[in-house]
Amino acid sequence: MxxxxxxxxxKLIRELTKLPTIGEKSATRLAYHLIQNDRKLAGTLxxxxxxAAEDVKLCEKxxxxxxxxxxxxxxxxxxxxxxxxxxxxxxDLLAIERVAxxxxxxxxxxxxxxPLRGMGPESMxxxxxxxxxxxxxxxxxxxxxxxxxxxxxxxxxxxRILEEMGVNTTRLAQGMPKGGELEYADxxxxxxxxxxxxxxx
Amino acid sequence: MxxxxxxxxxKLIRELTKLPTIGEKSATRLAYHLIQNDRKLAGTLxxxxxxAAEDVKLCEKxxxxxxxxxxxxxxxxxxxxxxxxxxxxxxDLLAIERVAxxxxxxxxxxxxxxPLRGMGPESMxxxxxxxxxxxxxxxxxxxxxxxxxxxxxxxxxxxRILEEMGVNTTRLAQGMPKGGELEYADxxxxxxxxxxxxxxx
Numbered sequence: 001m002x003x004x005x006x007x008x009x010x011k012l013i014r015e016l017t018k019l020p021t022i023g024e025k026s027a028t029r030l031a032y033h034l035i036q037n038d039r040k041l042a043g044t045l046x047x048x049x050x051x052a053a054e055d056v057k058l059c060e061k062x063x064x065x066x067x068x069x070x071x072x073x074x075x076x077x078x079x080x081x082x083x084x085x086x087x088x089x090x091x092d093l094l095a096i097e098r099v100a101x102x103x104x105x106x107x108x109x110x111x112x113x114x115p116l117r118g119m120g121p122e123s124m125x126x127x128x129x130x131x132x133x134x135x136x137x138x139x140x141x142x143x144x145x146x147x148x149x150x151x152x153x154x155x156x157x158x159x160r161i162l163e164e165m166g167v168n169t170t171r172l173a174q175g176m177p178k179g180g181e182l183e184y185a186d187x188x189x190x191x192x193x194x195x196x197x198x199x200x201x
Numbered sequence: 202m203x204x205x206x207x208x209x210x211x212k213l214i215r216e217l218t219k220l221p222t223i224g225e226k227s228a229t230r231l232a233y234h235l236i237q238n239d240r241k242l243a244g245t246l247x248x249x250x251x252x253a254a255e256d257v258k259l260c261e262k263x264x265x266x267x268x269x270x271x272x273x274x275x276x277x278x279x280x281x282x283x284x285x286x287x288x289x290x291x292x293d294l295l296a297i298e299r300v301a302x303x304x305x306x307x308x309x310x311x312x313x314x315x316p317l318r319g320m321g322p323e324s325m326x327x328x329x330x331x332x333x334x335x336x337x338x339x340x341x342x343x344x345x346x347x348x349x350x351x352x353x354x355x356x357x358x359x360x361r362i363l364e365e366m367g368v369n370t371t372r373l374a375q376g377m378p379k380g381g382e383l384e385y386a387d388x389x390x391x392x393x394x395x396x397x398x399x400x401x402x
Binding site: 016022031046047056065066072089097 | 203204205206207208209210212213215216217219220221222223227229230231232233234235236237239240242243244245246247248249250251252253254255256257266267268273274290291292294295298311
């Protein structure tokens with residue numbers, strides 16, 4: 001008879017490992033923390049989880065996270081309705097908003113085109129983007145997917161579709177990050193920084 | 202007006218960051234996963250959390266995690282009642298049980314003596330250990346706290362108390378781990394492996 005954690009603890013560990021980046025070791029530590037040091041947290045956390053799962057919806061227009069029908073940005077008339085910035089995740093949208101330079105709208109894909117991981121075009125809010133462009137007044141799309149292989153492929157894929165629809169598409173510049181030392185730059189970054197070099201003065 | 206996640210999502214992120222090793226970035230990713238890909242998980246996980254917080258208790262004798270009054274090990278008459286192995290966490294107990302060599306009982310401290318982190322003797326189940334030894338038939342204690350500074354200090358601290366009570370105390374051997382290459386061993390490990398060297402043949 002081997003010794004194990006109580007059933008309900010094992011169950012909690014199994015559920016926790018379903019979260020991304022949480023392996024069995026981390027799940028066990030988290031479960032122990034919830035049970036041992038901080039039973040109150042188990043209550044408030046599970047409540048917050050259920051509340052968020054009920055409350056948070058996707059904006060009907062741009063698919064950002066929202067608790068209203070349309071998100072804060074889509075409701076804002078002062079934003080440029082002719083430009084949309086296309087991002088993979090809601091976190092990317094927030095990162096761009098923190099810079100506070102962009103004044104257009106967004107479209108959140110909630111996915112990428114990653115055929116090697118079995119994720120085709122249907123794994124992102126692409127049809128929704130196309131019909132939004134068809135119906136609306138969008139004239140420019142900025143492809144702000146990640147600078148990864150999948151992000152690049154997604155950007156290329158979408159830009160072809162949008163260009164055919166008469167939308168100007170641009171991609172975020174790629175090159176050396178601010179503060180980046182040449183010595184430690186990877187080859188792709190360096191090569192892109194070269195090919196995208198700009199004239200000074 | 203800065204753009205933010207919906208209130209309930211922000212709340213969920215705040216609650217998640219109260220877990221050990223979860224920073225704001227990880228919490229945001231976890232919250233997004235719970236809300237976006239897998240709302241069902243939000244339900245089952247929060248249920249498992251509440252269930253475990255209600256069900257799991259500490260064994261009245263050894264303070265291992267249990268859902269009965271006394272844990273499986275303390276209930277087992279075939280185990281040697283005169284020897285207790287003292288560990289920091291329930292996970293350590295399971296690690297020792299997996300080796301399946303030890304046949305005595307346990308005592309789980311649920312803490313260490315770590316004065317630099319403001320954790321004194323009262324932060325572990327030490328009084329409970331002392332009264333257990335006082336009442337019982339324990340003649341040997343194996344100090345299986347971690348091989349860290351805090352674990353060593355805890356072992357030393359407890360061994361002095363137990364020795365005064367007439368209990369033989371031993372500490373787990375310290376030295377080279379199996380498969381460890383000398384070249385990469387840290388100085389303390391190497392020094393302990395030297396001072397604890399044993400005669401061959």
